[in-house]
Amino acid sequence: MKLPFFRTSVVLLTAAFSVAAQADVYPSKPITVIVCYSPGGSNDMIARTVSEELSKRLGQPVMVENAAGAAGTIGAAKAIRSPADGYTLLLGSGSEISIAKLTTPSVKYDGQKDLAPITMIGTQPMILVGAPGTAPKNTAELLAYAKANPDKLSFASSGVGTPLHLSGELIKQKAKISMEHVPYKGAGPMLTDLLGNQIPLAITVLSSSLQHVKAGKLKAYGVTEPRRAAVLPDVPALAETKGLEGLDMSIWWGFFAPLKTPDAIVQRLNKELVEVLKTPSVVQKLTESGVVLSVRGPKDFAKFVDGETSKYRQIVQAANIRTE
Amino acid sequence: MELLNNLAIGFSTALSMTNLLYCFFGVLLGTLIGVLPGLGAVATIAMLLPATFSLPPVSSLIMLAGIYYGAQYGGSTTAILVNLPGESSSVVTALDGYKMACQGRAGAALTTSAVGSFVAGSLATLLIAMFATPLSAFALAFGPPEYFSLMVLGLVASVVLAHGSLLKAICMIILGLLLGLVGTDVNSGLSRFTFEQPQIAEGISFVAVAMGLFGIGEIVRNLEHEAGGARTAGIPRVGSLMPTRDEIRRIIAPIFRGTALGSILGILPGGGAMLASFASYSLEKKLSPHPETFGNGAIEGVAGPESANNAGAQTSFIPMLTLGIPSNAVMALMAGAMIMQGIQPGPSVMVEQPALFWGMVTSMWIGNIMLVILNLPLIGIWVRLLAVPYHLLFPVIIVICGIGAFSVSNSVFDIHLMAAFGVLGYVFFKLECEPAPLLLGFILGPMMEEYLRRAMLLSRGDFTVFLTRPISATLLALSAAALALVVLPAFRKTREEAFHEED
Structure with a gap:
């Protein structure tokens, strides 16, 4: 009769010790x-x-x-x-x-x-992409177009004060061009409007527009990091374009x-x-x-x-x- | 030929034992939450999302999709039997379905709804398979001005459809609009009506509003009757499941019209199943030789909207699967589930992962068969679920509502908010104000503002853009016509009569 009680106490004691010991170890x-x-x-x-x-x-x-x-x-x-x-x-x-x-x-x-x-x-880099109907073929042409047609271009981002919006502002500041910022709620609606030619430009996280760029449905102007992205080796870095040197956002x-x-x-x-x-x-x-x-x-x-x-x-x- | 190939790939994926099981589990859970008022597909999928992380991608998507369209079936069961729409898209079904139940035709209404949903579900699935690619191109023709005009039409339609006083309906829409404006303004990033409460900085939770107004409000209302001792059993007898020959004749056309309408509206972002059922109801009422029977137990008023909401639920997968663009909250969660699995939703899914894409499409058809079995022969079980004494059922529903409201953003504040909206829902009931237009205003209001301002930004402040674009102009013309109809004395009288008889 005594044995089970003894055993229980031993078990309980051991348990108590191990808890105390564990408390010290993170x-x-x-x-x-x-x-x-x-x-x-x-x-x-x-x-x-x-x-x-x-x-x-x-x-x-x-x-x-x-x-x-x-x-x-x-x-x-x-x-x-x-x-x-x-x-x-x-x-x-x-x-x-x-x-x-x-x-x-x-x-x-x-x-x-x-x-x-x-x-x-x-x-993760961001990327400046253009709607299928946006005319300029590369970033240099885009900047020239923006200078020749002030206030013609708009760019979409996923909201005010997001890194995407800030990247757009940095492009404007560096290249001294003007573009209207059009904020969206997230990447989904932004890509719909972009694919449907409702808005000429957008800055997205690379992964959101990667599929569309690979499928040739969107124009890719450049990534916001100073080096090219491994998944899109043919798309230049924006920093490679004259006027945007040193641009580095991620x-x-x-x-x-x-x-x-x-x-x-x-x-x-x-x-x-x-x-x-x-x-x-x-x-x-x-x-x-x-x-x-x-x-x-x-x-x-x-x-x-x-x-x-x-x-x-x-x-x-x-x-x-x-x-x- | 290619279609057959694709479907073969799909069936071989969807018919595997594992996927069949997940499909069954999904539709079963969907029916259950559809039957239980206050717990919607959004909340359930959000709760299950973390759990799908460890499942194979196809299985988790099949299950989540099953919950979504399963809820459409279950939602109509409670709408018909106890006038409690389990899902927002079955609000319309309750109008005539419940009246039919009161007349002892609950069985016929349930069969109509299940058959309508099945036909619509099967056709919409076939539609996805055939037209996924071309249809997604159509949705792209919609820019900000078109969306804005579409939503104007939606709001006008909801006024036309509202019960009772026109003035009250408009007031409820405006109240909904105002509630919808709470939170951060997308364009300026400034917050509105938040009183510096960070919990509502991103707006009032839709789930809290919907559960509060419809779920909790309903419970308070029912308890009032129970306390007074006047609450009857509440659940009418199901009666014969077979519709009469005359009824069958009357539902065929509405089912196909509803399917067509729902399929189109489902593809458009924002509207989805709910807008589809509202639109189908008004269409059927317009086309019916006996519009006065609507709201009074017209079987067409069950067949049309039920087919439309199921078709809409299915086709809303098209923009998500083909473009990676979610058209509503559920699709956003589905896209999230895919991303968690390392699959970026987008045009390449169909090409790179044919088994996933077609497996999911065909699973919807299999799921629809399961749902008919679950909902018709087994209707007794679901009814019994409703026959559980109310004093046992309502605490469970409140707890589930609480979990649902909490789980969306893990915020206790949302539970309080839900309780507050529950009280509000009860007050509205006492004042004979319909909460449905409020909910529509709540959802569409902020979206309308967003699209209006975006359209203005893109057109550099030129308002004529709404009239110079053909689709937008057509939609606005339709809205104007609908509004004119309500104001015309002749129509106004019939409308008031129709709704009067209902009460």
Whole structure:
């Protein structure tokens, strides 16, 4: 009769010890990754692809939480407010980390100062595309046309204050041309109007118009990164055209943690994430959806974010972009 | 020949055991959520989206599509039996379907709706297979001015169709428009009517409004009756499933007209199934030799809209599958599911992934057969679901509504919003104001504004663009004609009589 009781106590004691022991080792409970946009978008896809593999490496579930709304700022603010214990991470991108603060006075946080960068994942170029009926054949002709016909051209983007809009403004500023900005709600309606010749130009994320460019249904003027995209080697970089030298804009993604997260945890996560981003299946999935891997550790990533933010600041100030 | 080849590829994919199972699961779930008021296809698909991540792409798309068109069937069941449209597109079905049920013809109405949906579903599937490519080119002829004019027509049609007071209908549309304007203005990026609440910075959740007004509002209304002890069983007897010979004769033409109308409207972004059912109802009423029977249990008023909404639901896949352009919220989620699987929706899907494209198209036809089986012989089970005592059912519905409202953007605020709209829905009921025009104004209002301003930006402020483009001009002329009809004293009188008898 005594034996079962003894056994139970031993089991309970062992259990108690192992819990105590686990509490010291990170991670001892599930980790949440906040995504600032709805399920189905590229941020969500990246977070889910990486989390699955990260979870295997850390031995704890890594769950994706979509906190969408207010152009991504709700999710970012939520991550900043979360306890800095390494159990809440943020998959951030340029919009909510760098641009929001510059264009929107009501955004209270500062993506540069209130978050600890962990690992940068990569970038995706944007592309300037033309409707089938848009006459100029290449970027040089397009710029000449715009100069000869001021206020004739319009360009579509997926909203005010998006990296796409900022790229358009930068093209205008560098080439000293004028084009009307026509904002859309997302890439879908924008491509409909473009394919139907309703609007002459659009700036899209490369992956949204890739199929149409490959199928020859859209004119591709150039990508916004200084080097050509591997998936479209025949399409020049906009920076190759006279007047647009040095043009360098991209969408980028990376993991962040709340500011005061212990350095040891940040380093550990970075180490694991770097490994995750070498896993063939992850690399394949990300590459297929248009992400160009560009892995950087915490220090490099912070420097990158600083550089991007000051670039955006110039564009926003020169074009006087303001949202609320 | 090529068509046969394509269909062969499709059937060999769709008929695999796994895909048949997912198809069945999809339509079963779709019927279930369609039957349960307050939980729509959008919320369900959004909830299931993360779960499809680990399924093969074809299976997950087949299942998600099944939920969508399955919900169209299920939604009409509750619309007919208890006057509770489970889906927004079955709002119209409730008008005459419920009246038929009250007259003891529920079985005939259910059969009409299922057969109409099946015929429409099969024809629309065939249509997708045959005309996917050319039809997507037609949708491209629609630019911002055309969309704007189409929506004007949609709103005018909804006024003409509204119950009771014309003034109240217009007021509800305007209220809907105003609610729709809450959030960030696309053109300037400035926020409107948000009172600095970040939760509504991107607008009021459509799901919260729809669930609140229709789902919660309905529950409050039913409970009032129960508390007063006056609530009857509520569910009329189904009666014979066979329509009479006369009824069969009367439904054939409306089914085919509804299919045609629904197929066209389904391709156009924005309208989809709901606009299709509204349009078909007014068309049938116009063509009927006995328009006064509409709203009073006219079987044509069930056959037309039910075929139209199912055809619309199916053809709305065309722009998404062929161009990668989602035409409504459900299609946006489907596109999201494809992207999550690493497939970029677009023109190349048909070429590079024929098994996926044709497998999905043929699965819709198989799914439609399953739905007829699920909905007709098994109607008893669904009815029994409704016969569950209300005091047991309504907490479940409220919880499901809560989960649905929450899951769209993981926001507790949306649950509060839904509760508030539930109260509003009850107040509207007391004031005899129809919530359907409000919902239409809510959806179409902001879209109209967006297209109007985009058209203006592109034309550099030239208003004549709406009249110089032929499609736009035609649509505006139709709207003007419809409006004139309502204002004409003769028509106004018949309209008031028709709706009066209904009450």
